[in-house]
Amino acid sequence: MLGIFERLALEAGREVMRVYRTGCAVDQKSDSSPVTEADRESEKIILAGLRAAFPGIPCVAEEEASGGVVATDLGDTFFLVDPLDGTKEFVNRRTDFTVNIALVRAGVPEIGVVFAPCTGRFFSGRPGKAESIEVNDDYQIVGRRPISVRAGTAPLTIVASRSHNTPETEAYIRSVGAAELVSVGSSLKFCLVASAEADVYPRFGRTMEWDTAAGDAVLRAAGGMTRTLDGKPLAYGKRKQRDDADFANPHFIACGTAARPT
Incomplete structure (x- = not known):
């Protein structure tokens, strides 16, 4: 499952960067937050991939949810998708926006990937193992290293x-x-x-x-x-x-x- 998350995040990130380079209109959702073509196209890629690979697991995605599309019964296990977290950063031409995919089980986020396509920073996590992933300019994974939290520094x-x-x-x-x-x-x-x-x-x-x-x-x-x-x-x-x-x-x-x- 984590491998599929990583592949979909890279595919979605490539599409986000296409829109970032070419530019797009910025629309307003009902809550006045911005939404762009990049949000929508990224979500389409991720949801199509998840639903093909895991047809029995419901998906909750930001843009679908904003349109009122959410499964009535999610059950114990479901996916959470934010196709472009940091849309304001994206619109303002900053670099720290991300593609996000997670599996939730029994209220706990068990598996997740976070990809910042503009900077190439890519992180993944599953129980007991978190990694920083190196990606080349062709959106291919070329390296991994384990990561872990540190003891509190002073300050x-x-x-x-x-x-x-x-x-x-x-x-x-x-x-x-x-x-x-x-x-x-x-x-x-x-x-x-x-x-x-x-x-x-x-x-x-x-x-x-x-x-x-x-x-x-x-x-x-x-x-x-x-x-x-x-x-x-x-x-x-x-x-x-x-x-x-x-x-x-x-x-x-x-x-x-x-x-x-x-």
């Missing part, structure tokens, strides 16, 4: 959202004390913690499960964890929530095992 390195920072996030950063701050877009924030390039990713703004599942899977495979503010692991498959939409996440803190500030 901690905190990675935060470039486009979605909030006063709550700023307050949390101040509460940690002296810390180095890295600002980056998309699900790469999880991967920087997973690959020992950062220690903590606090998110006190809105996210959806497709935004976080793949990066969270990589982080957990690397020995880290994503927890809600009450200390519980961030769960997936949240529907019929009393105070929020289906698949919406609460605030959370993602970090390496040995760097878990409260």
Whole structure:
């Protein structure tokens, strides 16, 4: 399954970069967030591949969900797809947007891939094994190395959202004390913690499960964890929530095992 995820992420990433180079119109979804041809074409590639390879596993994908297309009964196991996380970065001609594919089982993101096609950074995770993957200019995998979270450094390195920072996030950063701050877009924030390039990713703004599942899977495979503010692991498959939409996440803190500030 992980091999299929990797292949589809590379194929989708190639298409995203085609649109990035040629340019495209930017539309607005009902929630006022941007969507482009790259989002739609990437999602088509990923969903076609997943449904052909695993016809019995339901898919939840951002653009389909935005259009109201979600299986009534997801069951215990399903895919979460964000075909272009960081659309604002994409539109603004920055480089840290990603393609994301994850498998969720019993509320846990078990397998995931995160591919940043503009920079070539590629991460994968399955239980007990996380990797950074080297990709050449032809979108072929040419190398792999294992990654894992690090013990907390002094000062901690905190990675935060470039486009979605909030006063709550700023307050949390101040509460940690002296810390180095890295600002980056998309699900790469999880991967920087997973690959020992950062220690903590606090998110006190809105996210959806497709935004976080793949990066969270990589982080957990690397020995880290994503927890809600009450200390519980961030769960997936949240529907019929009393105070929020289906698949919406609460605030959370993602970090390496040995760097878990409260």
